[in-house]
Amino acid sequence: MTMSYRPFDAADYLENTVVVAEYLAATAEDPNPTVFLAALGDVVKARGMGRIVENGTSARKPS
Structure with missing residues (x-):
């Protein structure tokens, strides 16, 4: 029996701001x-x- 795996993607595990910060x-x-x-x-x-972008601040000056 052959098993197939999908490639690891860290984005799948970044579920909340604490995990992202760590x-x-x-x-x-x-x-x-x-x-x-x-x-x-x-x-x-x-x-x-x-x-x-919505949650962050922009360094650009508004036009």
Whole structure:
């Protein structure tokens, strides 16, 4: 019997803000900045960019 697996996707497990904060904190400890940037991508994928922009603050000045 063959078993099939789907690839691991961290975004599937980023269910709440506590988990997201811990995930980002853990990846920020890695000396390779690519790890943290990939984690940010996972958060955007899990939460949706619209929700992140809606809840965050923008550094841009309003037009």
